[in-house]
Amino acid sequence: MLLAGCGDPGSAVDEPPPQAAALEGAPQDNAIAGPVRGGATLAAVRRRGYLLCGVNQGLLGFAYADNRGRWRGFDADFCRATAAAVLGDAAAVRFVPTSSIDRLSMLQSGQVDVLWRNTSATFTRDAALEFPAVNYYDGQGFMVRRNAGVKRLADLDGARICIQTGSTNELNLTDWFRNAGLRYEPVVFDTEDKARVAYAREQCDAYTADISNLASSRVAMDDPGDHVILPEVISKEPLGPVVRQGDDQWSDIVRWTLNAMILGEEFGLTSVNVEAQRDTSRNPEVRRLLGVEGAYGPMIGLRQDWAVQVIRQVGNYAEVFDRNLGSSTPLKLPRGLNALWSAEPGGLLYATPVR
Structure with a gap:
């Protein structure tokens, strides 16, 4: 491309x-x-x-x-x-x-x-x-579908979240949900592309990565306008x-x-x-x-x-x-x-x- x-x-x-x-x-x-x-x-x-x-x-x-x-x-x-x-x-x-x-x-x-x-x-x-x-x-953020009605991270309690393994994002995700007393289901992939594709196919409710990564991933989707990056940032990167x-x-x-x-x-x-x-x-x-x-x-x-x-x-x-x-x-x-x-x-x- x-x-x-x-x-x-x-x-x-x-x-x-x-x-x-x-x-x-x-x-x-x-x-x-x-x-x-x-x-x-x-x-x-x-x-x-x-x-x-x-x-x-x-x-x-x-x-x-x-x-x-x-x-x-x-x-x-x-x-x-x-x-x-x-x-x-x-x-x-x-x-x-x-x-x-x-x-x-x-x-x-x-x-x-x-x-x-x-x-x-x-x-x-x-x-x-x-x-x-x-x-x-940078900092770690979350991308969700615009029509999902998710306005803040707390709305992801119990959600399936796509994430790439081998990154700092895994531990950040665990720490944030543990500290907030919320649950989530990790959907783990070995590459960014696989995590993004899985999210696009609705195999998970949200995709988490560095915000720069999320911006790049959103551009690569067929319908960028249908996805939003939540305003909350959970880490320093x-x-x-x-x-x-x-x-x-x-x-x-x-x-x-x-x-x-x-x-x-x-x-x-x-x-x-x-x-x-x-x-x-x-x-x-x-x-x-x-x-x-x-x-x-x-x-x-x-x-x-x-x-x-x-x-x-x-x-x-x-x-x-x-x-x-x-x-x-x-x-x-x-x-x-x-x-x-x-x-x-x-x-x-x-x-x-x-x-």
Whole structure:
């Protein structure tokens, strides 16, 4: 499916589909499995010549292959931004589809270099892996049929609820109903697609997932207007990239790829003007970010112009959000918590300074 308005950063989407080996779960050449030493991931990516980026198997607006085999979406663009930072080429990416069940083990075993795959940071996950940053603040919600007469979560007492296994949503669901003293019947599936299809076929009364997932799932249905997302949110879901522990340099690179895009929005640096701003800006922090003053990129193993390449080839945070999730796309998601801290009203999006 090719959706108008669901993201195309130009030539960066013209890479071929992932090779068979990347899809079958076989470790890749120069992949890093298990614990890693500092700098090993960057060295492996550069030897290989492309980034192995773990993404969702197919979530409209976030990561999906269109009818020409090109990967599109919010998370897919962050994969490209990482490749632009590391290799200077946003197209140097192999997208590796991962499920909610195998995504973390595939990262641990070295089948991917980084997960940009709507994954929530939690205590237990952070104890085993590294969550460098948050690129999307979300929460768990519920979708029901408009004609069901359900206005609030308490109306789902005794309901059948479709849910995907292997996600934080399972425990959140159990905790909320237990705390509320209500009953429910879980209808569990191993993929998001199966859960959504089961809900569409009325095998359950409600579908629960992150609200961004629900918005994407509603768009994919034959009758989107017949479904509503309840206003209540039962969890905090800080979604962001995941890397293996033990390679602080790689964690820094992934974190600062996102920071560069956030700072790009904050300072008005876009894919159109960033090169001109590099030559003309008098803002000291802009000059440091874009490699005009100081040697910040080399501190983490990157070139002086790494941030210029990220913003020029992929865009700042707002550009990526707007073309994949914003008001001109089928998802029509508001910025909400994902607005800049300095916006009115303010959001949670905040990048540490370059100094």
